[in-house]
Amino acid sequence: MLLYLTAFVAAFCMLANSQFQVEYEWSYVNFTWPTKGAYQKAVRDGTYVPQNNAIVAIKFYKDNIYMALMRSSQGTPVTLATMKNVAGGGVKSNPLLKPYPSWSMNPQKSCKTLQNVQSLEIDRSGIMWVLDGTRNGDVTKCPGKLVLLDLNRGGKVVYSYTFPEEICMSKGCWLNDIVLEERFGGYAYITDSSDSDPGLIVFSMKQKKSWKLRDATMFANLKVVNYTVGGIQVPIVLNMDSIAMTPVPKNPSAERQIFYSPLSSYNLHSISDCILRNETLAATSNWRNQIKFLGFRPSIGDGMIVDNKGDLYVGLITENSIAKWNIHEQNLNLKTVTTNNKEMIWPDSFGMDDAGNIYNLADFVNYFFIGPLKMSDEPKIRIFKMHIGTKSYLYTEI
Numbered sequence: 158m159l160l161y162l163t164a165f166v167a168a169f170c171m172l173a174n175s176q177f178q179v180e181y182e183w184s185y186v187n188f189t190w191p192t193k194g195a196y197q198k199a200v201r202d203g204t205y206v207p208q209n210n211a212i213v214a215i216k217f218y219k220d221n222i223y224m225a226l227m228r229s230s231q232g233t234p235v236t237l238a239t240m241k242n243v244a245g246g247g248v249k250s251n252p253l254l255k256p257y258p259s260w261s262m263n264p265q266k267s268c269k270t271l272q273n274v275q276s277l278e279i280d281r282s283g284i285m286w287v288l289d290g291t292r293n294g295d296v297t298k299c300p301g302k303l304v305l306l307d308l309n310r311g312g313k314v315v316y317s318y319t320f321p322e323e324i325c326m327s328k329g330c331w332l333n334d335i336v337l338e339e340r341f342g343g344y345a346y347i348t349d350s351s352d353s354d355p356g357l358i359v360f361s362m363k364q365k366k367s368w369k370l371r372d373a374t375m376f377a378n379l380k381v382v383n384y385t386v387g388g389i390q391v392p393i394v395l396n397m398d399s400i401a402m403t404p405v406p407k408n409p410s411a412e413r414q415i416f417y418s419p420l421s422s423y424n425l426h427s428i429s430d431c432i433l434r435n436e437t438l439a440a441t442s443n444w445r446n447q448i449k450f451l452g453f454r455p456s457i458g459d460g461m462i463v464d465n466k467g468d469l470y471v472g473l474i475t476e477n478s479i480a481k482w483n484i485h486e487q488n489l490n491l492k493t494v495t496t497n498n499k500e501m502i503w504p505d506s507f508g509m510d511d512a513g514n515i516y517n518l519a520d521f522v523n524y525f526f527i528g529p530l531k532m533s534d535e536p537k538i539r540i541f542k543m544h545i546g547t548k549s550y551l552y553t554e555i
Contacts, residue, residue: 177479177495177517177541181249184536186210186226188235189255199234206232208530212538214276214334214506215518217242218283218308222508222540223257225274225288228296229525235263236274237287242510250536258312268299269317276334276506278345281551283308284315286345290325290332293352301325301332303345303360318360324369329353334460334506336402337551338413338430346415346433348397355396357417359433368436372445377421381457384475387502391523395420401461401469402430403484404554414484416451416469420459425451425489452489455480460517462507464547465554470494472504472517479504479517479541500539513546 185207190196199205209232214225222242226233238254256263262270273291280286285308290301305316325332331350338344342363349356349369356371375397382394398420403413412431418424427449438444456473463469467484471491477498480491495501502521509515521537524530547555 177497177501177543179248179500179539180516180542181252181540182500182536183212183251183538184534185251185532186212186538187251187253188238189253191260203232205234206230208532209233209525209528210235211522211525212518212520213522214274215508215516215540216277216279216285216506217508217510217516218279218285219511221308223277223279223285223308224254225277226254227275227291227522227525228273229294230528235260236271236289237263237277258306258314262312265297265299268297268302271304272297272299275332278335278337279308280337280339285312286335286337288332288335288347290320290330290347290349292325292327292330293350298327300327301330303332303347316362318365318367320358320367324358324367325349326351326354332358333398334400336400336415338402339551340405340409341434344430344434346400346402346430348400348417350396350398350420352396355419357397357400357415357433359436359439361434361436366436368439370433370439370444372448374424374426374448374450375417375419377419378423379421381421381423384457386474386523387521389523389527391526393526399458399461399471401463402550403463404465404467404550405552406554416461416463418454418458418461420457420474423453423455423457425454427451454491460504460506462509462515463550464509464515464545465550465552466547467554468545468547470507470515470517472507472519474503477501477504495541495543497541500536501541502537504541509547509549511548513544513548515543515545517541 213227235256239257275291276288285306287304301320303318306312333348333350345360347358360367377394399418401416412429414427456475460472478496501519506518
């Protein structure tokens with residue numbers, strides 16, 4: 158009887174962890190202000206408008222969560238933040254975020270500070286690669302840049318790279334997402350969702366140089382428009398967006414595949430990182446012959462991630478779902494992992510911790526574009542969690 162009960166409990170626990178569960182939720186985002194007076198002044202002068210703060214990306218390192226907050230309208234005092242990742246205890250509501258690496262790096266006082274962060278990635282050494290390159294509005298006149306912060310030294314800036322105008326326009330660029338290659342001197346592959354110049358940007362840490370690849374597969378499908386998410390229509394067309402990469406191969410010199418897709422598209426494509434790293438080839442049109450069409454997603458999608466087992470996780474926006482496909486299978490066959498029509502509104506950024514957990518940020522981001530917004534106690538932003546027992550693509554494949 159005891160053996161049966163133990164088996165039943167184990168099976169129940171496995172079932173409970175087989176889907177994404179809400180770990181954190183926010184009806185509005187607030188911060189750890191230096192003083193009460195500073196908070197009150199920010200509310201009075203409109204520097205902080207609670208309902209205008211949206212989390213758009215999450216990553217994990219040690220016991221902390223790091224987050225990007227887009228500045229799509231007035232009242233977002235912080236564009237990069239952190240908080241402790243507290244295990245257990247049920248759903249945590251409205252936890253405060255701490256500006257990262259400091260308050261002084263978040264105000265737009267000069268082009269050396271963080272202007273408008275859309276995404277980030279953290280390498281295995283604890284260096285956070287921050288995309289401060291959302292320039293599709295009037296938030297800042299500073300050029301787009303990539304900033305590297307050392308998380309083991311309090312967020313010290315160890316390198317900052319300003320993108321040339323021909324790669325990331327100071328008016329119109331939208332550096333949306335990033336994956337990292339730690340071999341060959343270090344590379345970052347970055348999607349640019351620009352309305353007029355979308356593409357895939359390659360940054361070489363060794364060369365301190367960037368180049369950009371442009372192709373028709375990186376543009377939105379103009380027929381994929383006017384979809385509804387969370388009861389709110391999205392009339393805009395969004396170009397190159399999602400990106401993911403296969404795990405580190407066991408053969409240290411073997412190639413890896415980069416997966417990408419525009420947001421307003423059902424198509425999923427891939428290309429070898431060997432092609433992307435070849436700047437000379439990228440300057441020609443010959444590299445386009447190496448693009449592979451993998452198949453169709455059942456929905457438009459935003460965030461993607463691959464674990465080191467080769468499972469590609471994809472957020473399906475109009476289905477309020479997350480699906481996965483093992484990249485070793487011949488044909489694209491996305492299988493639904495979780496559907497939550499009430500709470501998983503706009504599944505976006507993914508992240509993984511060191512304990513084998515995968516997370517998804519459902520940020521209801523289209524809500525923050527309709528403005529002006531009203532305060533509400535109803536949660537709009539959520540972080541979901543599921544245990545899968547693997548690591549991210551930054552680790553060697555298993």
